[in-house]
Ligand code: ADP
């Protein structure tokens with residue numbers, strides 16, 4: 001029985017590199033193979049239908065049903081030609097993952113034959129039973145109805161399996177009353193709000209744009225460990241992270257992993273995962289090792305935010321799926337291993353016109369600078385005013401282990417803009433002190449103003465929201481989360497700021513040149529939001545104090561942050577921009593709070609069961625053996641101080657564990673609360689510390705109990721057997 005443990009070490013042997021055949025990847029050939037790109041759709045659609053569809057996609061016009069019929073036909077033909085037998089409306093419920101319910105394209109008829117059916121109606125609307133998806137009170141169970149609605153702005157795609165293929169149609173998911181039950185609906189609504197605000201603002205700069213959208217590129221961090229270990233770790237199986245485990249003698253101290261050469265098995269995995277992603281039309285670009293052992297990162301080229309959010313969900317799915325083929329498990333948890341860096345997701349965000357103009361590109365000429373400074377300031381203003389929303393958008397149980405833990409940005413939302421831009425901001429605030437002799441303004445276009453930096457010379461890894469060249473990078477996202485809500489928040493808060501500044505500018509412009517008017521507006525608004533700019537070390541203790549003095553929020557944990565979601569200002573903001581109504585906001589708060597509680601409850605139950613059914617028995621057996629050794633050495637008249645000392649240590653550890661378990665039972669027995677928020681808070685303040693006590697006792701024991709008795713794969717094995 002005991003020898004079983006050593007099977008763990010055979011784990012890596014399960015991987016056999018494939019036959020050494022030359023399988024180079026023809027990226028242009030396979031790119032988008034499994035996705036119905038707009039080009040392909042255009043080829044298959046009648047001209048008029050295509051024109052109508054294009055209007056919907058480019059300008060957000062609503063779609064008529066005849067066009068839907070034409071698209072459905074084209075879609076079905078394309079999918080069945082490629083071997084698809086089924087289709088599904090693919091949606092993103094608030095669980096954070098994706099959902100599908102498959103229907104066959106082929107309906108057997110009574111005559112014994114079969115008929116292919118898929119109409120515009122099937123394409124536009126689906127009706128999955130919504131009762132098992134979280135609704136946070138939006139939908140009483142007797143109203144189980146929910147609808148999925150086709151999102152024509154995100155391309156349909158095929159999922160392949162060795163035994164078949166099916167078509168996925170990206171959809172939004174709402175209750176029968178039209179309340180959003182998913183991530184996509186508010187994202188589309190917020191894109192609309194942003195579009196309207198930004199287009200109106202651009203007019204002031206003499207620019208007519210068809211559409212403005214946010215662009216997003218997500219850098220994704222993850223761990224890969226041998227699957228064998230996962231099956232032997234109940235904590236990873238239920239919670240995605242290790243709940244116990246002593247720090248290995250060698251962790252990330254040597255800094256030898258970061259950007260190091262990629263291990264063979266991992267590289268094979270990456271190549272296949274990338275191939276899958278290319279086929280789905282997901283433009284993955286970079287891959288490298290990350291800081292911790294067995295940690296890696298992947299990043300795509302940016303896309304329109306709605307498509308990028310869908311693609312991000314698919315990316316996580318593909319990583320997990322392909323890893324298994326190589327005997328690996330892809331861990332997307334924010335903190336799989338205590339004492340080592342966790343995994344995050346960087347949300348790179350910018351604004352782009354349909355004509356391809358990046359509005360956060362500093363550019364070369366004064367005219368471009370004006371436009372840049374306007375939108376750049378609007379982002380800072382939005383971030384300053386709505387720190388709480390940004391914080392909430394990254395608040396979940398997994399991320400609580402990471403944010404503020406000296407490896408990830410602090411829970412305080414601030415923005416790094418670099419020295420050069422900071423200098424420009426100072427100039428603008430001081431109201432044109434540097435205005436040029438020619439009467440130019442604040443050096444705009446004058447020699448006084450340095451060319452705006454394309455790349456801020458320095459990189460600051462400690463800032464949660466950094467300006468990096470021509471985009472902002474929101475770095476506080478957890479690796480496992482959907483990027484959708486953070487995008488929703490950014491779109492909405494920036495839409496509001498743009499709208500306010502447009503109004504400012506319209507007022508200031510009366511009787512003044514646009515340059516002078518803009519200078520005034522920028523000066524005022526930058527003064528207002530200056531407190532959110534911070535270019536120093538976000539990990540330092542001084543920043544905690546300074547942020548407090550500046551009046552910035554510091555919402556350390558999920559239970560701290562979530563209650564802010566339904567503050568009056570937030571409800572009215574989302575209502576004003578028609579992104580989420582009050583009921584939808586309340587339901588989200590409820591769902592996310594419940595998710596926190598559920599996650600923690602599963603973790604506590606798991607650690608308790610590991611302690612009682614795996615660790616306790618192993619330790620007791622070892623104590624038996626040690627006791628015997630003490631007795632026998634004593635009987636032989638030998639010095640038995642060594643075995644006695646070990647026995648004492650192990651016995652102490654076991655007693656500590658026992659005390660912690662008893663305390664847990666006691667606390668759980670009398671846990672009472674008045675609502676979900678209070679429940680979440682109590683779990684955090686009363687239960688979490690005992691989980692830590694249990695863990696500490698177990699990690700102590702791991703250092704003393706004989707290795708062949710220890711029932712769990714240890715960090716050393718999981719992280720270094722590749
Ligand atoms: P950095 O070196 O600053 O991380 P990269 O060019 O490597 O910058 O980009 C990192 C991520 O940012 C990539 O996913 C990339 O697609 C994304 N990105 C770059 N430009 C933009 C943009 N304008 N909008 C959104 N994301 C962008």
Ligand code: MG
Pocket residue numbers: 219346473
């Ligand atoms: Mg980055």
